[in-house]
Amino acid sequence: MRNICMKVSYDGSRYNGFQSQPDGNTIQDHIEKAIRMLTGEELNIIGSGRTDAGVHAKAQMFNFLTASAIPIERWPLALNSRLPDDIVILDAVEVPESFHARRSAKRKTYRYTIDTGKFPDVFGRQYRYHHYRPLNVAAMREAIAHLIGTHDYTSFTSAHSTKKNHVRTIYEAYIEQDGPFLHIYVTGSGFLYNMVRIIVGTLIKVGIGAVAPGDMPAILEARDRSKAGPTAIAQGLMLWDVYYSELDAGLSDQSQG
Incomplete structure (x- = not known):
């Protein structure tokens, strides 16, 4: 075989x-x-x-x-x-x-895209979440930095999660701005059910001023789904890449892009 x-x-x-x-x-x-x-x-x-x-x-x-x-x-x-x-x-x-x-798999990267333009881009609407209210990107960047590291992410997973252990490691998390589009990248050892979408929903709350960036550590510590923001809609989320070690028969060289 x-x-x-x-x-x-x-x-x-x-x-x-x-x-x-x-x-x-x-x-x-x-x-x-x-x-x-x-x-x-x-x-x-x-x-x-x-x-x-x-x-x-x-x-x-x-x-x-x-x-x-x-x-x-x-x-x-x-x-x-x-x-x-x-x-x-x-x-x-x-x-x-x-x-x-x-x-x-050693780590995975997801990307979530928010369209902050006055009107949605009709040609890319199926790959972005259109948010019509202005967002404070600096505050969102400050908030997402608190999520990097090894934590219990119970607050950032669905209440219907069947995983017994909610401890994961986020290696990298940042926001890139490309005109009206915000690209939120999160790389981790693994992800819980709806984890990235809940992170994005919480960042949007930060962006509109409903949550302070400094509240993120307390939200993590609470281990309570109700303390985080809503689950962002699915269409803005994309599995961006999956990483493997060089021991996997050169897979990193041949299959990563």
Whole structure:
């Protein structure tokens, strides 16, 4: 058996997230169907993580075991011809049998985009959250800096989270401004359910003056979902990148972009 890792980019607007769900219509469902059409194999792919309904990915990683002898360089084109136009395989690499797209991941980066223009940009509206009120970006930058480090992020996960341990590490968190667009980048060891969207919702409260930047440590310490801001809408969120060590058969060199 061969263990193959792939990088996929997708527009999540019309899907129920990455991971298979009882109602179907997920990115995983479509990829597994494409593989089945190509090789005849019934298999389950392993994603580096899940994305919720409406969330996009610039670089989601997944792996699977296959008995197929198809040359590695032919996999992306072969699958793309069997996938919807809004799901595109960007790269493929053969990895050791021990490689696991989720467990082998060292860190992940998400990007959330806010459109602060007077009117929404009609051509990019499905990838941004339009916020019509002015935002204090300096205050938001001061606030997000408090989230860097290893913390219990219970305040920044859904009350429906099933994880027993809410301790995670955020390695980097910052805001870039590009004209009317604010790009919020968060890189961490892993993320809880709705974690980035709740962080963004809280930062928006800071941006409008409803929460002080200095309140962020107390919100973290409270470990209480009600102390943080609302959950920002899904469409502005994108899984930006997933990072692996060089030990993973050169995956960092061949599959990172």
